[in-house]
Amino acid sequence: MYDTIIVGSGAAGLSAAVYAKRAALDFAVIEKEYLGTGQIAESERVDNYLGLYGESGYELGEKFRAHAEALGTTFIEGEVTEIIPENGGYRVVISDGNSFAAKTVVYAAGASHRRLDIKGEAEFSGRGVSYCAVCDGAFYKDKDAAVIGGGDTALGDALYLSKLARKVYLVHRRDTFRANKALQEQVLSKDNIETVLNAVPVEITGEKLVNGLRVNQSGTEKILSVNGVFAAVGTVPDSGVLKGIADMDGNGYIIAGEDCVTSAKGIFAAGDVRTKALRQVITAAADGANSILSVEKYLSENGGQIREN
Ligand code: NAP
Numbered sequence: 430m431y432d433t434i435i436v437g438s439g440a441a442g443l444s445a446a447v448y449a450k451r452a453a454l455d456f457a458v459i460e461k462e463y464l465g466t467g468q469i470a471e472s473e474r475v476d477n478y479l480g481l482y483g484e485s486g487y488e489l490g491e492k493f494r495a496h497a498e499a500l501g502t503t504f505i506e507g508e509v510t511e512i513i514p515e516n517g518g519y520r521v522v523i524s525d526g527n528s529f530a531a532k533t534v535v536y537a538a539g540a541s542h543r544r545l546d547i548k549g550e551a552e553f554s555g556r557g558v559s560y561c562a563v564c565d566g567a568f569y570k571d572k573d574a575a576v577i578g579g580g581d582t583a584l585g586d587a588l589y590l591s592k593l594a595r596k597v598y599l600v601h602r603r604d605t606f607r608a609n610k611a612l613q614e615q616v617l618s619k620d621n622i623e624t625v626l627n628a629v630p631v632e633i634t635g636e637k638l639v640n641g642l643r644v645n646q647s648g649t650e651k652i653l654s655v656n657g658v659f660a661a662v663g664t665v666p667d668s669g670v671l672k673g674i675a676d677m678d679g680n681g682y683i684i685a686g687e688d689c690v691t692s693a694k695g696i697f698a699a700g701d702v703r704t705k706a707l708r709q710v711i712t713a714a715a716d717g718a719n720s721i722l723s724v725e726k727y728l729s730e731n732g733g734q735i736r737e738n
Contacts, residue, residue, distance in 0.1 A: 430530040430737050431455050433724050434521050436509050437537035438494065439467020440710045441700025444717025445535045446497040452725050456531075457503040459523060466490025467539050468664075468701070469710050471561045473589045476611075478711050487563070489710070505529070509538070512670050517735035518695060532735045533727055535720045536671060536683065536691075537699040537713075540664035545577065549633030550660070557639025557657050562586035565657070569594045574657040575642045576600065577630050583661035584608040584616050590659065591619045598653050600625045600644055625653065633658050666702045678704055689720035695731070697723050 435445045438460035449456045469475070472486025481489065498504075507523030512534060522528040542560040544550060550558055559565040562576070566589055574594045576587045579601035585608075587599045599616065604626045606613050616622055628646040633639055642653045666681045676684045676692040682705075683698035685691045691698050699716035701708045 430518065430532060430735075431457055432531070432728060433533040433535055433721075434459060434519075434529055434531040435535045435537060436521065437461075437467065437539055437700065437702075438465045438497075438504065439537065439539045439700060440469055440490075440493060440713035441537035441539070441717045441720070442467070442535070443493040443497045444714040445537060445699055445720050446502045446717075447500060448718045448721035449535075449724070450497075450500040450502065452721055454721070454724065457505050457529065458497070459505045459507060459509055459521065459529075461506075461508045461538075463506050464494065466494050467713075469493075471563050472710075473563050473585060475710060477709065486710075493714075509670055512536075512674060512696070514674070516737075517731075532732060533695040533697065533724050535689070535697045535699055535717075535724060536668075536675075536702060537717065537720070538667040538670075538702050540666045540701045540708075542660065543663045543665050545630055545660050545662060547630055547632055549635065549639075553633050553635050553639045553658075556637065557635060558633055559657060559659050560661075562589045562659050562661075565659075566590050566593050569657045571595050572656040573654065574598070574659060575625075575653050575655045576659045576661055577642075578661035578663070579603060579606040579608060580661065580663060581608045581612060582663075584612040586659050586661050587616055587622050588612070588619065591622050594657075595621065597622045598625050598642075598655065599623070600628050600630060600642065600653070602629050603627065630658075664701065664708075668702050671696065671698075687716075687719055688723045689716055690723055695727060695735075697727075 432454040511522040518532040575598040628644040632643040634641040685698040689697040697720040699720040700713040
């Protein structure tokens with residue numbers, strides 16, 4: 430039986446692994462994707478992780494992982510399908526049917542891309558509709574693309590695409606962006622980014638591939654002629670397996686403070702999946718550290734009550 434199982438290999442999960450090693454815990458990391466490093470891999474550059482300016486998100490993720498690997502972390506590949514209370518601890522079941530017993534769980538599964546839920550989105554997914562500019566941007570070299578959203582991701586994606594595409598429309602449903610001011614200034618200084626404000630996406634059109642985005646701009650419909658549509662409209666927490674086990678807020682984030690303690694004894698929520706004001710790679714890494722401190726405290730207070738089988 431593990432002292433803890435860490436679910437997720439993004440910044441929170443890998444930071445938890447580093448701290449779990451330092452605490453000499455018996456643990457493993459379960460990751461959904463082979464060699465995964467979470468959402469950070471999709472950021473073109475990270476300017477706000479202390480000490481690292483202009484780092485590629487992909488490379489930063491690789492460094493996080495290399496750190497955890499160098500300390501001898503055990504990685505298990507699989508999607509967690511169930512977390513079942515057992516013998517005072519938990520049994521964590523993964524997609525291939527294997528399961529692992531642990532005294533505690535650090536749940537750091539992160540979040541997934543929110544869908545637009547408009548006509549054409551599902552139909553053209555992978556044929557012009559994308560959720561990751563860094564992954565798919567190269568397909569739009571010298572073509573036209575639209576990015577939807579007004580947050581850091583959307584503006585970062587628009588900037589990234591502006592270096593490849595001929596023209597980028599940045600489509601936002603309001604007239605003010607929520608992205609940080611520095612990004613806004615960079616976007617507004619680009620000649621080939623056109624902001625389309627107060628515009629709600631209605632339909633993605635195409636034949637075999639995407640050829641347009643229909644938007645309703647302040648009551649008037651218009652079609653933007655584009656080859657690609659990048660949806661950057663936020664994320665939804667991957668918290669489903671803890672439904673009925675740990676308390677969540679109305680948006681599905683697991684309720685926990687900085688100590689990562691949840692309403693479920695022995696389950697700790699770290700990173701983007703927990704309720705917090707600022708979801709960034711630096712706060713995710715901090716959660717990983719804090720969660721292990723809470724695991725140690727919990728084990729010293731409750732470890733004796735957990736049966737090994
Ligand atoms: P976000 O901040 O939640 O922004 C989502 C954007 O999509 C908002 O502008 C929202 O509009 C819009 N939106 C939501 N649903 C929509 C819909 N159905 N149709 C059209 N537009 C829709 O998400 P994010 O940009 O992915 O950022 C998530 C978190 O990661 C944030 O905390 C962000 O700071 C962080 N992040 C940080 C960095 C960085 O620091 N380098 C990079 C990327 C992300 P409204 O504004 O009207 O709500």
